[in-house]
Amino acid sequence: MLSPGRRAEATPLRTSVDLSGPDGPLIRVVGELAYATYAPLRDEVDRVLADAPPTLVLDFGDLHFIDSTGLAVIVHAWREGREVGTTVRLRAVPPFLASILDITGVAGLLNRPTQARAGGQRPAATG
Numbered sequence: 307m308l309s310p311g312r313r314a315e316a317t318p319l320r321t322s323v324d325l326s327g328p329d330g331p332l333i334r335v336v337g338e339l340a341y342a343t344y345a346p347l348r349d350e351v352d353r354v355l356a357d358a359p360p361t362l363v364l365d366f367g368d369l370h371f372i373d374s375t376g377l378a379v380i381v382h383a384w385r386e387g388r389e390v391g392t393t394v395r396l397r398a399v400p401p402f403l404a405s406i407l408d409i410t411g412v413a414g415l416l417n418r419p420t421q422a423r424a425g426g427q428r429p430a431a432t433g
Contacts, residue, residue: 317370319343321350329395330361336368339376347376351383358390367398377412384415393419 320336331354335347354362364383380396387394394416399407407413 317343319346321346323350323354327363329363330359331357332363332365332397334365334368338371339369339379340371340373341375344375344379348379348382351379352386355383355386355390355392359392361393361395362387363395363397365397366400366403369400369403372403372406377406377410380407381412381415384412 317337319339322334322336324332324334333347333350333354337343339347351362351364362383364380380394383394386392396407396416404413407416
């Protein structure tokens with residue numbers, strides 16, 4: 307039996323990618339997005355953003371749980387998207403995730419306009 311406040315092992319996270327959508331690539335997220343499960347989503351985000359699409363849609367309609375690591379993956383998608391001129395949009399956001407996005411300020415990040423970079427190139431490193 308788990309003590310109060312402790313969770314059982316996270317259920318596996320599944321992702322699927324649809325590249326044929328009218329809004330650009332779509333990544334569906336199913337399960338729990340947490341420290342133990344985040345890698346498949348981050349890998350898919352990086353793979354899709356390598357092509358610098360104008361928009362990337364993350365569908366969270368089947369998300370059951372998210373922790374701070376999962377939230378960091380969303381911020382990673384936004385940050386990397388900005389680097390290549392991709393707007394990251396969220397779809398089918400469950401109420402618990404919407405609250406977390408609002409409380410943490412991530413919703414505000416996602417609403418900022420994206421400036422496209424010439425040729426989708428990352429800026430040169432400085433310093």
